Amino acid sequence: AHLSTEFSISTSGLEVWQINNGSLGDGLAASVTLGYRIPVGFLFEGEFEYFKSSVITSQFTDSTPQPFSIHHNRKYYASFFNIIPTVGIQVVHRKFGLFMKSGVMIGLRPNATMELTRIYDNPFPPGPTIYEESENYFGGIAFGFKQKMGLSYFITKNFSASVEFNAIFQWWSPEEGERTQYDYNGVDQ
Numbered sequence: 001a002h003l004s005t006e007f008s009i010s011t012s013g014l015e016v017w018q019i020n021n022g023s024l025g026d027g028l029a030a031s032v033t034l035g036y037r038i039p040v041g042f043l044f045e046g047e048f049e050y051f052k053s054s055v056i057t058s059q060f061t062d063s064t065p066q067p068f069s070i071h072h073n074r075k076y077y078a079s080f081f082n083i084i085p086t087v088g089i090q091v092v093h094r095k096f097g098l099f100m101k102s103g104v105m106i107g108l109r110p111n112a113t114m115e116l117t118r119i120y121d122n123p124f125p126p127g128p129t130i131y132e133e134s135e136n137y138f139g140g141i142a143f144g145f146k147q148k149m150g151l152s153y154f155i156t157k158n159f160s161a162s163v164e165f166n167a168i169f170q171w172w173s174p175e176e177g178e179r180t181q182y183d184y185n186g187v188d189q
Contacts, residue, residue: 027053031082041091043101047084047146053077071119078112080170084146097152097160107142110172115181134181137174144170 028051035045060072088101113136120129150164182189 027051035086037090041089043086043088043090043099045084045086045088045101045103047082047086047103049082049084050079051082052079068120068122071117071121073117073119075115076112078110080107080110080142080172082107082142082170086146086148088148090152092154095154097154099148099150099152099162099164101146101148103146103148105142105144105146105168105170107144107170107172110138110140110142110174112137112172112174130183130185132181132183133179135177135179137177139175140173142170142172144168 029049031047031049033045033047035043037043054077056076058072058074058076060070060074062070062072083106084103086101086103088099090097090099113134115134116132118131122128145168147167148164150162152160152162154160
């Protein structure tokens with residue numbers, strides 16, 4: 001889910017959304033790949049990957065309900081464990097190989113979290129009101145596709161190091177969700 005920056009002004013007041021550019025696809029991935037190459041240039045691989053997304057933040061201010069304004073601050077982040085069976089082709093010249101690969105992504109134990117803070121700036125007693133909540137979404141399987149292309153350097157006949165570019169298309173609909181935090185002015189509700 002790619003998010004972009006947006007601003008809007010309403011006629012009844014001022015509403016401003018600011019979503020920091022980001023994607024739940026940005027982040028850190030660590031993987032292990034085991035593969036086999038048939039001498040004519042066909043590749044078969046199994047990749048096991050743990051992915052943790054970057055944190056996406058968004059802010060929203062609504063000055064419409066006078067005399068106070070409402071500020072929303074959100075954070076989103078996710079993690080998956082992916083199994084990726086892959087097939088591909090490779091052209092080898094001496095110690096170098098140019099390859100293209102396609103795989104099916106099967107995301108196990110997907111998990112996403114949303115943290116929200118709402119601040120109602122009331123200039124009158126009792127003063128500002130702060131709600132803090134956190135929700136966790138999980139369950140189901142995340143499916144997708146992974147395309148790779150890159151360059152391999154063969155250190156030995158059976159061992160190589162690679163540099164590759166990836167394009168990942170993955171989607172997920174959680175089966176369950178739970179609110180893990182709901183505080184009103186610092187008191188658990």
